[in-house]
Amino acid sequence: xxxxxxxxxxxxxxxxxxxxxxxxxxxxxxxxxxxxxxxxxxxxxxxxxxxxxxxxxxxxxxxxxxxxxxxxxxxxxxxxxxxxxxxxxxxxxxxxxxxxxxxxxxxxxxxxxxxxxxxxxxxxxxxxxxxxxxxxxxxxxxxxxxxxxxxxxxxxxxxxxxxxxxxxxxxxxxxxxxxxxxxxxxxxxxxxxxxxxxxxxxxxxxxxxxxxxxxxxxxxxxxxxxxxxxxxxxxxxxxxxxxxxxxxxxxxxxxxxxxxxxxxxxxxxxxxxxxxxxxxxxxxxxxxxxxxxxxxxxxxxxxxxxxxxxxxxxxxxxxxxxxxxxxxxxxxxxxxxxxxxxxxxxxxxxxxxxxxxxxxxxxxxxxxxxxxxxxxxxxxxxxxxxxxxxxxxxxxxxxxxxxxxxxxxxxxxxxxxxxxxxxxxxxxxxxxxxxxxxxxxxxxxxxxxxxxxxxxxxxxxxxxxxxxxxxxxxxxxxxxxxxxxxxxxxxxxxx
Amino acid sequence: xxxxxxxxxxxxxxxxxxxxxxxxxxxxxxxxxxxxxxxxxxxxxxxxxxxxxxxxxxxxxxxxxxxxxxxxxxxxxxxxxxxxxxxxxxxxxxxxxxxxxxxxxxxxxxxxxxxxxxxxxxxxxxxxxxxxxxxxxxxxxxxxxxxxxxxxxxxxxxxxxxxxx
Amino acid sequence: xxxxxxxxxxxxxxxxxxxxxxxxxxxxxxxxxxxxxxxxxxxxxxxxxxxxxxxxxxxxxxxxxxxxxxxxxxxxxxxxxxxxxxxxxxxxxxxxxxxxxxxxxxxxxxxxxxxxxxxxxxxxxxxxxxxxxxxxxxxxxxxxxxxxxxxxxxxxxxxxxxxxxxxxxxxxxxxxxxxxxxxxxxxxxxxxxxxxxxxxxxxxxxxxxxxxxxxxxxxxxxxxxxxxxxxxxxxxxxxxxxxxxxxxxxxxxxxxxxxxxxxxxxxxxxxxxxxxxxxxxxxxxxxxxxxxxxxxxxxxxxxxxxxxxxxxxxxxxxxxxxxxxxxxxx
Numbered sequence: 001x002x003x004x005x006x007x008x009x010x011x012x013x014x015x016x017x018x019x020x021x022x023x024x025x026x027x028x029x030x031x032x033x034x035x036x037x038x039x040x041x042x043x044x045x046x047x048x049x050x051x052x053x054x055x056x057x058x059x060x061x062x063x064x065x066x067x068x069x070x071x072x073x074x075x076x077x078x079x080x081x082x083x084x085x086x087x088x089x090x091x092x093x094x095x096x097x098x099x100x101x102x103x104x105x106x107x108x109x110x111x112x113x114x115x116x117x118x119x120x121x122x123x124x125x126x127x128x129x130x131x132x133x134x135x136x137x138x139x140x141x142x143x144x145x146x147x148x149x150x151x152x153x154x155x156x157x158x159x160x161x162x163x164x165x166x167x168x169x170x171x172x173x174x175x176x177x178x179x180x181x182x183x184x185x186x187x188x189x190x191x192x193x194x195x196x197x198x199x200x201x202x203x204x205x206x207x208x209x210x211x212x213x214x215x216x217x218x219x220x221x222x223x224x225x226x227x228x229x230x231x232x233x234x235x236x237x238x239x240x241x242x243x244x245x246x247x248x249x250x251x252x253x254x255x256x257x258x259x260x261x262x263x264x265x266x267x268x269x270x271x272x273x274x275x276x277x278x279x280x281x282x283x284x285x286x287x288x289x290x291x292x293x294x295x296x297x298x299x300x301x302x303x304x305x306x307x308x309x310x311x312x313x314x315x316x317x318x319x320x321x322x323x324x325x326x327x328x329x330x331x332x333x334x335x336x337x338x339x340x341x342x343x344x345x346x347x348x349x350x351x352x353x354x355x356x357x358x359x360x361x362x363x364x365x366x367x368x369x370x371x372x373x374x375x376x377x378x379x380x381x382x383x384x385x386x387x388x389x390x391x392x393x394x395x396x397x398x399x400x401x402x403x404x405x406x407x408x409x410x411x412x413x414x415x416x417x418x419x420x421x422x423x424x425x426x427x428x429x430x431x432x433x434x435x436x437x438x439x440x441x442x443x444x445x446x447x448x449x450x451x452x453x454x455x456x457x458x459x460x461x462x463x464x465x466x467x468x469x470x471x472x473x474x475x476x477x478x479x480x481x482x483x484x485x486x487x488x489x490x491x492x493x494x495x
Numbered sequence: 496x497x498x499x500x501x502x503x504x505x506x507x508x509x510x511x512x513x514x515x516x517x518x519x520x521x522x523x524x525x526x527x528x529x530x531x532x533x534x535x536x537x538x539x540x541x542x543x544x545x546x547x548x549x550x551x552x553x554x555x556x557x558x559x560x561x562x563x564x565x566x567x568x569x570x571x572x573x574x575x576x577x578x579x580x581x582x583x584x585x586x587x588x589x590x591x592x593x594x595x596x597x598x599x600x601x602x603x604x605x606x607x608x609x610x611x612x613x614x615x616x617x618x619x620x621x622x623x624x625x626x627x628x629x630x631x632x633x634x635x636x637x638x639x640x641x642x643x644x645x646x647x648x649x650x651x652x653x654x655x656x657x658x659x660x
Numbered sequence: 661x662x663x664x665x666x667x668x669x670x671x672x673x674x675x676x677x678x679x680x681x682x683x684x685x686x687x688x689x690x691x692x693x694x695x696x697x698x699x700x701x702x703x704x705x706x707x708x709x710x711x712x713x714x715x716x717x718x719x720x721x722x723x724x725x726x727x728x729x730x731x732x733x734x735x736x737x738x739x740x741x742x743x744x745x746x747x748x749x750x751x752x753x754x755x756x757x758x759x760x761x762x763x764x765x766x767x768x769x770x771x772x773x774x775x776x777x778x779x780x781x782x783x784x785x786x787x788x789x790x791x792x793x794x795x796x797x798x799x800x801x802x803x804x805x806x807x808x809x810x811x812x813x814x815x816x817x818x819x820x821x822x823x824x825x826x827x828x829x830x831x832x833x834x835x836x837x838x839x840x841x842x843x844x845x846x847x848x849x850x851x852x853x854x855x856x857x858x859x860x861x862x863x864x865x866x867x868x869x870x871x872x873x874x875x876x877x878x879x880x881x882x883x884x885x886x887x888x889x890x891x892x893x894x895x896x897x898x899x900x901x902x903x904x905x906x907x908x909x910x911x912x913x914x915x916x917x918x919x920x921x922x923x924x925x926x927x928x929x930x931x932x933x934x935x936x937x938x939x940x941x942x943x944x945x946x947x948x949x950x951x952x953x954x955x956x957x958x959x960x961x962x963x964x965x966x967x968x969x970x971x972x973x974x975x976x977x978x979x980x981x982x983x984x985x986x987x988x989x990x
Contacts, residue, residue: 206607549782557789
């Protein structure tokens, strides 16, 4: 007989698990209900999923200082809270895009929504932990669900995208495992705060070990965050997946990855070891610049947006490189604004989606598709134009504030060159965003059939676009309170 | 004796891994992967990690690779369906050379590890302390893995029944 | 770390185990024919030697001298190595199985187990599960449809029943708290009332059923059922390679018998006036006899029925058994 092990239930702090538990139960319930009742309605499934996300949201915002739970595996602090809020809001906003005018097979399946919820659980586990193993499992759960969701779109390109993403993800998982292994061997722990403690006691010796672990980790997280040179999957995967998922992918997996990167890399940058900083510096500058230059020559709007999101991710890594409270706040503010702008842009692509590639054999959304759109559908063209202006970082639209704050953070901590690179890249980016605006407003239309552009429009899509547009346009009104709240949370958890 | 066993097992682990990449037929690749996995199980046994040793044999060699081969068998891959791989050896060779500095880095990192010199616990690798650890401190990651497998399962089922919808 | 005496002792034990089990496996084929014959009111082999005893030797000579045929389209190296895998894994699995209580010979205490590792049970089941590659590779490399069908059936059934045998044996492990077969044996020292079969009747039945399946015995011999798929994965084999498959199968039978005896039926503990070693022999003989008896008495089932029973009856039952055991232990 084995002796029983006694555990103090109160010490487990089970509330810390509540947000993940809600969505897990929701997903399991959805599958069971689907088993009993066949042919559940698309809007019912969407609404029930959003309901669970809202419940989860309620469980998340009951934050009272840093809490550890479940044998200290879970860590709920300020940045995990903000990240969870971003993840949940983005999920709740992207999900209604399932209720498009056209019916897609994947949105009729209860499994789609169950997998969607499981994916959110994975992301939440990633951000609410500083344990490398839990982070890894969260990462894999969410990625696996995401691969499946992409492939469910049931187009040849969607399968291609899913397989590509899966293969790259498997490679990244290998890198992650290698990195965590070296960290463990160096310090005897897989918890980031303990790794930090041990490494600092030992003055980051043996340096070669820390360097190897860092390189592997940059490569692993680089896949998720689509940093150069591991960004090659991004445009193909965005192109292959449906527009809502592509937009979702440009926001949510990345914020989860940024939180992990923030926890891990900031302690490395703070080490004062120049090497480690150089590695990150190179990744940041390369990501921003190369992605921007490649975006210039794209012929497809979706691919252009993919490259632009890589470039935006590059500026976010710059915030992590700078590592001050201001920079971290800038990261979250930037990403919140980017969330709404990208939500709008990708929803617009979803609205104008047409079954056949009418404009170009190869691409679904070539620039020519949008030429003269202002004469056919002035409203659509204007809104799309606003999103493009916002993405280009033009004042007073949303992303501008994020960029401004980021650059000022860079200057405040004496990263002058970094600030210059970010500014120059924003200038380059203006060109390709404006290219679309020029096509929409200054070119002659190829067709005058307005119906071709609204085949997929439905009320819920229009509501989402309207919401995104309002947030984008009037962002100036809530930049200030947002900054205050986020600064409070970021500073309170010591980042 | 220990050194001899280590070299023996490592040789087979590397040989299997090498064959897995070089061989052209998927079935042959899978078979040489079995060699690697069994050799790895032996290496675990050499490290006194008896539970890992048994699990490696049951799960990897016994179940997963069987399914791999089983599925390859049912796919019935013909010679003409296999991708042509011209210059494969050359690429492998060049890739190997490119990876040498990285491998050296990792190797040096491993040699520099302070943990290597610490004594092991008395009951290291036995099933009881492992299980106790897994079901207290690591319970949440452990349960999350079941969620991960559930996700994979749902995904597989969704794809498998595709044509009925 | 390893001293020479231990190495020599281990090698000697290994040789003895392989020799004895191989001989017993051969002998078991003779017993099988005799027992089946008696149950069908025949005499069985009678002509070679007294009471047909030398039939065994005659069969052996025939197998050894028969031409080793390799079909033209077969994948030669895999075809040749498959039976070796089947036989080897059957013997390797025995490394962690204790047969008798320890005894003293010429002042030297001998433990009749090749290696007492603390995860013995897992090890035996693991190696047995690797044995699946024998049928699988044989069937795939033979370039014969019956062989392929046999291999497919073998994989599906063995993998499924490994789940049942693993889950069913979990309940006794939970009660004893060790995976070492010696510990399991030592937990049942107190006579027949201490046998785990009384505490875990369901686990015992499930494990026995899974054992019948994993050794491809009737009524679950769908892998090589003559009326449906000729001889399954072994269709193209002849001579010694075919013989290796059979030695492997009978060796597996002996292993399963030993395992059931140790886990559920008190192992090699002495009983009343009968010493432990003899007890073990009696139990194993009884189980071998049971294997034959079942073969003579029961018709075989279809593969789909087998899978149905496995996943929809046996697997849930074993899970329920674990849950009940867990609550009882609390």
